[in-house]
Amino acid sequence: MSLIAEFARTARTRPKQIALLTEKSQMSYGDLLDLVTLLDIELHGRGVRPGQTLVLDRARAEFCLAMALVLSLRGLSVAFTTAKQATEAELAFDRVITSTPRDDVDPERQIVIEQGWFSALGSYPPPDFERLGGGGRFITQSSGTTGRPKLVVGTEEERIGTLQYGAGYRGVSLAGRRFCSTLSPWTGWALSTNLATLLQGGSVLSLTAEADKLPAYIDLYRVDALATTPAVIGRLLEIPDAGQFLSSVRDIRIGGSLMSPEMTREFAEICEARIHIGYGTTEIGPILTSQIDPKAPPPAGFVGSPLRDDLDLRFFDEKGALLPDEASEGVLGIRFTDPARKRHYLADEEERDFILTGDILRRSDLGYFYVGRIKNIINFGGNKYALETVSAALETAFPGRRFVPLVVPDAKGLERLALFYTGESELDGGELRRVLEKDFVGITAIHLERLATLPVTATGKIDTEALHRRIAKV
Numbered sequence: 038m039s040l041i042a043e044f045a046r047t048a049r050t051r052p053k054q055i056a057l058l059t060e061k062s063q064m065s066y067g068d069l070l071d072l073v074t075l076l077d078i079e080l081h082g083r084g085v086r087p088g089q090t091l092v093l094d095r096a097r098a099e100f101c102l103a104m105a106l107v108l109s110l111r112g113l114s115v116a117f118t119t120a121k122q123a124t125e126a127e128l129a130f131d132r133v134i135t136s137t138p139r140d141d142v143d144p145e146r147q148i149v150i151e152q153g154w155f156s157a158l159g160s161y162p163p164p165d166f167e168r169l170g171g172g173g174r175f176i177t178q179s180s181g182t183t184g185r186p187k188l189v190v191g192t193e194e195e196r197i198g199t200l201q202y203g204a205g206y207r208g209v210s211l212a213g214r215r216f217c218s219t220l221s222p223w224t225g226w227a228l229s230t231n232l233a234t235l236l237q238g239g240s241v242l243s244l245t246a247e248a249d250k251l252p253a254y255i256d257l258y259r260v261d262a263l264a265t266t267p268a269v270i271g272r273l274l275e276i277p278d279a280g281q282f283l284s285s286v287r288d289i290r291i292g293g294s295l296m297s298p299e300m301t302r303e304f305a306e307i308c309e310a311r312i313h314i315g316y317g318t319t320e321i322g323p324i325l326t327s328q329i330d331p332k333a334p335p336p337a338g339f340v341g342s343p344l345r346d347d348l349d350l351r352f353f354d355e356k357g358a359l360l361p362d363e364a365s366e367g368v369l370g371i372r373f374t375d376p377a378r379k380r381h382y383l384a385d386e387e388e389r390d391f392i393l394t395g396d397i398l399r400r401s402d403l404g405y406f407y408v409g410r411i412k413n414i415i416n417f418g419g420n421k422y423a424l425e426t427v428s429a430a431l432e433t434a435f436p437g438r439r440f441v442p443l444v445v446p447d448a449k450g451l452e453r454l455a456l457f458y459t460g461e462s463e464l465d466g467g468e469l470r471r472v473l474e475k476d477f478v479g480i481t482a483i484h485l486e487r488l489a490t491l492p493v494t495a496t497g498k499i500d501t502e503a504l505h506r507r508i509a510k511v
Contacts, residue, residue, distance in 0.1 A: 039170025098243035177225030280307030297450035305331030
């Protein structure tokens with residue numbers, strides 16, 4: 038069974054039901070199939086053929102969902118990322134689909150979406166969706182275990198298998214529900230959750246430029262299932278009377294990073310929704326989940342129990358060696374129990390049986406707990422960046438200085454940066470924020486300190502413990 042056939046069967050029973058809501062438009066199930074037909078015809082007319090690899094350099098929800106279905110219809114490989122990222126990852130692509138011509142891609146390899154296309158929406162006869170499709174590939178971006186962007190490749194068949202686990206809720210059907218994810222519709226996680234909602238017969242609210250107005254949109258469209266991160270929860274808690282906008286929400290899934298028990302209790306005071314926590318990866322999808330009692334939240338670090346029966350979870354040591362079956366703590370490694378269902382990193386020369394997350398977890402009778410990570414990475418709402426990448430970007434932006442970034446929690450327990458640097462003068466905080474906002478989504482510095490010299494250990498390495506002690510004294 039192909040993804041397009043599954044969607045077409047669902048759409049056939051509810052063609053006029055709203056499938057997608059955005060800041061600017063709404064589309065029914067029938068409208069979405071019309072868009073698939075239109076894009077299929079326009080792309081074919083510009084030389085796209087089955088088996089080719091395309092880059093969708095456009096992060097709008099309607100295009101992401103429609104191209105996921107065109108991918109299935111014609112057996113295409115589609116990378117949901119920027120042309121720049123695809124080129125840097127050495128992806129061999131045939132064409133780039135974009136709304137604005139790009140200077141860094143040969144014009145002959147670009148397909149520019151034109152407004153005039155849409156005047157014909159709904160006027161083309163659709164193909165037999167339920168008899169076609171299959172063999173497509175999804176290529177999505179991940180920060181991987183290193184905090185450096187990678188592209189993850191997965192088959193259409195494997196993606197369909199992941200969709201049966203929906204948005205990561207346990208025992209919750211999305212049929213007839215209004216679901217909203219605060220992640221970009223470009224991401225692999227958002228693609229899966231949005232597609233899963235539609236296959237179950239629900240409606241998707243996807244926000245981009247107006248994401249800061251999330252509470253108002255939730256209230257306006259009566260969203261009753263929400264998937265978000267602790268970072269967004271933190272912003273909601275800062276909005277006066279935010280609870281009045283959240284009365285329709287019945288289930289909320291929180292993932293991407295840990296949320297403190299204190300924040301959980303505080304959020305429960307303004308929203309009566311059932312709170313689901315979870316743990317997952319772009320490489321695999323949702324892995325662990327649990328519904329928790331906000332009045333008596335589990336101990337800090339709890340991330341849930343296994344959601345799926347198609348995964349094998351094992352522990353490894355920090356050098357990547359498999360630990361004995363009885364081990365209860367280590368670096369989490371995951372693989373599909375069916376060896377045919379495997380995602381892999383683009384251009385990964387090493388054949389991987391397990392994908393190692395880089396996160397250290399502990400297993401108990403209650404479930405799994407997050408302990409820490411083996412890499413120098415900051416994680417803010419699922420946006421992961423290597424600290425070495427942060428320091429390199431800052432040293433390029435501010436020549437003549439050396440930067441040492443550390444990960445520290447803020448008052449809500451969210452990961453932030455503490456930045457120590459050397460140089461002849463104090464750094465302008467506003468200029469620093471602009472650099473961070475440009476290259477590192479969501480990452481902010483809550484401690485900025487210039488030192489004459491950086492402390493070092495007896496072996497000549499930066500003494501990070503000494504720097505953490507300086508922060509503790511503030």
